[in-house]
Amino acid sequence: MSIRQAIEKVEARYAHQPEFVQAVKEVALTIAPLYDAHPEFQKMKIFERLVEPDRIIAFRINWENDKGEVQVNRGWRVQFSNALGPYKGGLRFHPTVNQSVLKFLGFEQIFKNALTGLPIGGGKGGSDFDPKGKTDSEIRRFCYAFMRELHHYVSKDMDVPAGDIGVGSREVSYMYAMYKNLTHEYSGVLTGKGVGFGGSLMRTEATGYGAVYFLENMLKVQNDDIKGKKVLISGAGNVSLHAAEKVCMLGGIAITVSDSKGTLYDEKGLNQEKIDWLKKQKDQGKPLTDYIEVFGGEWLAGQTPWHIKADIAIPSATQNEVDEEDAQKMVENGVKYVVEGANMPLTAKAIDRVCENRVHYAPGKAANAGGVAVSALEMSQNSVRQYKTFDQIDERLKNIMKNIHDSAAAASEEYGQTDNGYIDYMAGANIVGFKRVADALVAYGILN
Numbered sequence: 001m002s003i004r005q006a007i008e009k010v011e012a013r014y015a016h017q018p019e020f021v022q023a024v025k026e027v028a029l030t031i032a033p034l035y036d037a038h039p040e041f042q043k044m045k046i047f048e049r050l051v052e053p054d055r056i057i058a059f060r061i062n063w064e065n066d067k068g069e070v071q072v073n074r075g076w077r078v079q080f081s082n083a084l085g086p087y088k089g090g091l092r093f094h095p096t097v098n099q100s101v102l103k104f105l106g107f108e109q110i111f112k113n114a115l116t117g118l119p120i121g122g123g124k125g126g127s128d129f130d131p132k133g134k135t136d137s138e139i140r141r142f143c144y145a146f147m148r149e150l151h152h153y154v155s156k157d158m159d160v161p162a163g164d165i166g167v168g169s170r171e172v173s174y175m176y177a178m179y180k181n182l183t184h185e186y187s188g189v190l191t192g193k194g195v196g197f198g199g200s201l202m203r204t205e206a207t208g209y210g211a212v213y214f215l216e217n218m219l220k221v222q223n224d225d226i227k228g229k230k231v232l233i234s235g236a237g238n239v240s241l242h243a244a245e246k247v248c249m250l251g252g253i254a255i256t257v258s259d260s261k262g263t264l265y266d267e268k269g270l271n272q273e274k275i276d277w278l279k280k281q282k283d284q285g286k287p288l289t290d291y292i293e294v295f296g297g298e299w300l301a302g303q304t305p306w307h308i309k310a311d312i313a314i315p316s317a318t319q320n321e322v323d324e325e326d327a328q329k330m331v332e333n334g335v336k337y338v339v340e341g342a343n344m345p346l347t348a349k350a351i352d353r354v355c356e357n358r359v360h361y362a363p364g365k366a367a368n369a370g371g372v373a374v375s376a377l378e379m380s381q382n383s384v385r386q387y388k389t390f391d392q393i394d395e396r397l398k399n400i401m402k403n404i405h406d407s408a409a410a411a412s413e414e415y416g417q418t419d420n421g422y423i424d425y426m427a428g429a430n431i432v433g434f435k436r437v438a439d440a441l442v443a444y445g446i447l448n
């Protein structure tokens with residue numbers, strides 16, 4: 001079966017899972033040159049095998065809110081592929097979570113994790129639970145209830161979850177406590193734990209910092225520099241605020257953050273004081289709009305940042321947050337680099353639009369891999385029970401992001417996707433990630 005026929009099969013079978021189909025098509029369409037060069041992949045049906053998760057675990061979560069009312073949510077863990085290591089990937093708590101979203105995230109995670117060069121397979125999980133407006137005790141009861149069920153299916157050498165949207169170190173700690181309580185085991189079953197009890201230094205910062213390290217590598221290829229460049233950032237969560245922090249540290253000017261209600265536009269640019277304030281504000285569940293009274297700037301209610309003039313965009317909120325029209329505005333406003341902090345923030349048409357205008361584009365799989373990479377370092381620190389310093393992890397992260405950048409750029413060149421100096425990072429990253437997984441599957445025979 002050719003790649004084209006395999007896509008048609010996925011489209012027909014999973015027409016009701018649009019995000020998953022979108023993620024599969026992107027990979028399939030870019031790995032064609034690799035597939036042509038490796039007939040053994042076709043013979044072993046590697047692609048057809050990789051689009052079906054090893055298994056999906058679905059469960060119910062009963063919990064009680066503060067009023068004593070019984071609440072029912074749904075939870076899942078998609079164990080996609082353990083070809084390269086234990087299933088690894090975050091847990092998302094958001095009302096939009098469903099199987100399509102978790103399958104797209106789990107599928108992308110396979111190749112992202114392969115790109116890190118570290119021994120981790122791909123998985124994802126979560127719940128349609130909405131943490132917004134919930135009290136701390138409600139969050140705690142939900143996390144306990146979620147892990148009471150999930151603990152049957154995860155363990156330190158088999159499946160190691162972490163955070164994602166709506167799941168940060170508070171939630172990871174509650175879930176970790178329940179796992180420990182039920183299993184009597186002190187093991188690294190989750191990453192993103194508090195640093196006082198097995199967490200790695202820099203895990204919190206890693207995704208945002210890593211995305212900016214990736215950007216630095218892209219800029220260097222173009223003999224360019226981040227200093228003085230205006231940067232649009234969406235979201236105001238873990239990835240966004242740490243991306244903004246690293247941009248500022250390196251002399252760039254981050255002029256926006258956003259959330260589901262609108263965009264905060266600060267023409268003067270963020271600085272450490274403003275970012276610390278934003279982190280605190282978000283931790284307390286308070287609105288971004290308070291910023292205006294403290295620091296000035298503008299609140300653009302109901303708007304995204306993409307119509308604002310800038311040099312660089314780092315979408316870091318959620319999937320499909322940049323559509324074709326937004327991409328067109330970016331091009332017209334002079335954006336030269338788009339770096340995905342979020343997973344799949346650009347629609348397929350938005351990607352086409354930026355690429356046909358030779359905007360340098362870094363896909364999430366490559367650019368946001370710093371978070372899971374430091375998660376893998378957390379796993380190894382847990383195994384040997386010895387901990388590295390912040391600077392040691394930062395150095396590893398920089399190297400990992402450089403390696404991902406360089407290997408994607410090299411694959412783009414090797415497979416004829418680099419056009420007159422314009423690197424196709426999407427094709428390059430997909431080819432490198434896919435090849436590492438496919439080589440392992442071929443070596444295993446037809447198990448996995």
Ligand code: NDP
Pocket residue numbers: 163164165166167207235236237238239240258259260261316317318319341342343368369371372
């Ligand atoms: P957080 O929960 O910390 O923050 C999410 C941010 O995005 C919030 O500001 C939220 O706004 C906004 N957002 C979420 N959903 C929507 C939506 N539907 N429309 C508009 N804004 C929205 O999540 P993270 O920062 O951890 O994750 C952000 C992205 O980065 C996700 O795509 C995630 O998969 C990806 N990612 C995360 C990694 C990590 O280590 N945490 C690693 C790699 C990728 P509001 O508060 O109003 O909902």
Ligand code: 2IT
Pocket residue numbers: 088089090091109112160161162163164191343368369371372373375
């Ligand atoms: O999308 C991602 O890479 C994450 N949410 C982080 C996964 C992890 O296991 O650290």
